[in-house]
Amino acid sequence: MNEIIAIIIAAVLSWINFVLIDTWMGLPEQPGVKGAEVIGRSVKRRGGDLAGGFFQGNIVCSPDASAGTLLASAACYTIGTPEGGLIAAILVYFGNRLCADPGYAGTTGALSITCIIFAASYIGIGPADFIVGMVLAIVTIQGLYHPFSSRLLGKIAKKMGRHTKLT
Amino acid sequence: MIIHANVLITILSYILAIISAIIVGLFLRMPILPERPMRYSFTISIVFPTSVLAIGFTAILFKLGHNGLLVAVVVGVLTAIFAKYFLESLLPKPQTEESS
Amino acid sequence: MLIQILGIIVLLMALRTLFAQDRSERMLYLNAMSFGIAGLMALYIQTPFGAIIAITYFIASTISSNAIAYSIGRVKNEIILDE
Numbered sequence: 001m002n003e004i005i006a007i008i009i010a011a012v013l014s015w016i017n018f019v020l021i022d023t024w025m026g027l028p029e030q031p032g033v034k035g036a037e038v039i040g041r042s043v044k045r046r047g048g049d050l051a052g053g054f055f056q057g058n059i060v061c062s063p064d065a066s067a068g069t070l071l072a073s074a075a076c077y078t079i080g081t082p083e084g085g086l087i088a089a090i091l092v093y094f095g096n097r098l099c100a101d102p103g104y105a106g107t108t109g110a111l112s113i114t115c116i117i118f119a120a121s122y123i124g125i126g127p128a129d130f131i132v133g134m135v136l137a138i139v140t141i142q143g144l145y146h147p148f149s150s151r152l153l154g155k156i157a158k159k160m161g162r163h164t165k166l167t
Numbered sequence: 168m169i170i171h172a173n174v175l176i177t178i179l180s181y182i183l184a185i186i187s188a189i190i191v192g193l194f195l196r197m198p199i200l201p202e203r204p205m206r207y208s209f210t211i212s213i214v215f216p217t218s219v220l221a222i223g224f225t226a227i228l229f230k231l232g233h234n235g236l237l238v239a240v241v242v243g244v245l246t247a248i249f250a251k252y253f254l255e256s257l258l259p260k261p262q263t264e265e266s267s
Numbered sequence: 268m269l270i271q272i273l274g275i276i277v278l279l280m281a282l283r284t285l286f287a288q289d290r291s292e293r294m295l296y297l298n299a300m301s302f303g304i305a306g307l308m309a310l311y312i313q314t315p316f317g318a319i320i321a322i323t324y325f326i327a328s329t330i331s332s333n334a335i336a337y338s339i340g341r342v343k344n345e346i347i348l349d350e
Contacts, residue, residue, distance in 0.1 A: 035336025041290030074309030
């Protein structure tokens with residue numbers, strides 16, 4: 001498969017994987033730690049959505065499904081599918097507990113992307129494409145224009161019933 | 168799709184690791200599921216994180232060269248014991264942060 | 268080619284960090300950069316040890332960002348209280 005198309009497909013799959021799992025696990029609902037609240041309120045001050053801001057702050061301050069996706073792809077690339085993803089799931093769990101997070105989002109993200117990588121290997125997309133795809137996906141959320149991406153995350157959170165009740 | 172016997176044994180080993188972790192966890196009286204809402208609870212239960220740790224440690228041992236069903240069962244048992252007694256002291260529950 | 272793509276992303280995020288005005292905004296760009304560097308480590312050191320290094324680096328950078336974001340909040344509150 002053409003390399004660019006593979007990276008784009010991997011980026012879309014990684015984006016869907018981590019946004020859905022993180023939203024379902026309640027990242028937009030409340031800041032997990034104080035640092036996430038600081039970042040969330042700063043995004044709101046600059047014209048964004050508060051729930052989306054909490055989502056972005058939680059990504060920065062604790063390993064979540066985005067970290068799980070990236071590290072599971074890296075582990076699948078170097079160690080092999082699916083053992084790499086399972087090993088990454090344990091290490092992400094330990095990292096989560098070190099950051100005062102229960103650990104559900106990170107491990108779920110790692111395990112689900114391992115299944116996706118295993119399935120995608122049958123159509124010619126390798127784990128290395130998922131590493132680059134995940135970095136591209138996180139740049140669209142954290143690195144482009146925060147008010148727009150936080151409003152998009154807020155709309156998704158509202159649809160899944162996870163929008164924040166704080167103001 | 169031709170499924171080779173090696174792949175079947177590997178999948179079976181992972182399933183056996185989870186099953187043995189679940190059985191020993193039930194025996195040690197760990198809660199099956201954390202309390203609701205599940206995504207905010209720090210309780211160590213059978214489904215999470217014991218099963219995840221079981222297949223993870225099995226994967227580590229498989230990559231280090233020790234393959235087989237017996238390895239998976241032993242790892243499942245040891246993981247359940249580790250999760251019940253040692254995980255809490257290794258990774259303590261965080262106290263709620265004081266507000267500034 | 269994959270390493271070049273990640274390298275360009277890391278450089279762009281580093282430049283945005285330098286030119287951003289808001290301190291919390293910089294944390295978000297730094298976080299995107301850490302993703303890129305962790306990916307670079309795994310792609311360059313192609314052995315299992317490389318994945319361990321990438322995971323360790325990423326979790327350590329997350330803990331650092333957590334501490335920095337917390338301190339940004341504390342500093343802001345203290346300045347307000349002093350006035």
